[in-house]
Amino acid sequence: MSSHVEAVTESLLREWGLPDPGESKKSRGDVVVVGGSRSSPGAVLLAGESALRVGAGRVALAVPQSIDAQVGIALPEAGILALPDDAEAPLSAELGEKVAAADAVLVGPGFSDADETRATLLAVAATGPRLIVLDAFALGVLPEIDRGGLPDEVILNPNRDEARILLGRELADDVADVCEIARRFDAVVNCYGVVARADGRTWRIDEGDGGLGTSGSGDVLAGAIAGIAARGVDPARAAVWGSWAHARAGVRLGERIGLGYLARDLASELTLAVHSLSR
Numbered sequence: 524m525s526s527h528v529e530a531v532t533e534s535l536l537r538e539w540g541l542p543d544p545g546e547s548k549k550s551r552g553d554v555v556v557v558g559g560s561r562s563s564p565g566a567v568l569l570a571g572e573s574a575l576r577v578g579a580g581r582v583a584l585a586v587p588q589s590i591d592a593q594v595g596i597a598l599p600e601a602g603i604l605a606l607p608d609d610a611e612a613p614l615s616a617e618l619g620e621k622v623a624a625a626d627a628v629l630v631g632p633g634f635s636d637a638d639e640t641r642a643t644l645l646a647v648a649a650t651g652p653r654l655i656v657l658d659a660f661a662l663g664v665l666p667e668i669d670r671g672g673l674p675d676e677v678i679l680n681p682n683r684d685e686a687r688i689l690l691g692r693e694l695a696d697d698v699a700d701v702c703e704i705a706r707r708f709d710a711v712v713n714c715y716g717v718v719a720r721a722d723g724r725t726w727r728i729d730e731g732d733g734g735l736g737t738s739g740s741g742d743v744l745a746g747a748i749a750g751i752a753a754r755g756v757d758p759a760r761a762a763v764w765g766s767w768a769h770a771r772a773g774v775r776l777g778e779r780i781g782l783g784y785l786a787r788d789l790a791s792e793l794t795l796a797v798h799s800l801s802r
Contacts, residue, residue, distance in 0.1 A: 552753030566633030573746030631661030739786030
């Protein structure tokens, strides 16, 4: 198992590149974002927009029926699907088919109830998606879920509080802790610029801006990772690309605006951050 930590540089990302966008939105992948609540409808909007901003072809938002109309108006570029009123119920046939066919499914942004999140994650996993990205409340319930019931390809996007839950202890060392989470859950893990695979291969993104610590920033990050993964990028590289683009967007905004930019500003800046490496 490797203990080497590779620094993420612009030259590395240029070497990796991103898939050719093709001639149609259908060639750039489908993302389904599952989350939202009446108390936090904005999280799925930020995640969905961010997936589109990094080049995903199509995005659908699966949200509680109580907010589906409002969410649809707020992000007209996305398809809208309603989650069952009873979280224990299976997904509708339409939603189940969308999830199963998606190139990346992001679960967690905006959920506010642990039991509902757990039930929804299990229902999503039962459809057999190719790749799941877990964020927010979906990370909090992950230790209670059988890893065998999730797809082979899983990306976790914890903040430090969520990393403590996944580890079951206080954090001691950024790299070692992220690697332990990756091994424990057989997943790619991104946490504050450290990305690790279950086999121990690790990368670090050493840039960012203090303004990234703003409400909704994590939803933007999760959406960026899901959007890049949906384009056909390997999960670990998708996590690196998404984390770097999120950090670079913060740097660009910090230089231009200063402290006080919003998560929605980060989402719109992602496109320019990614495009800056294509010149």
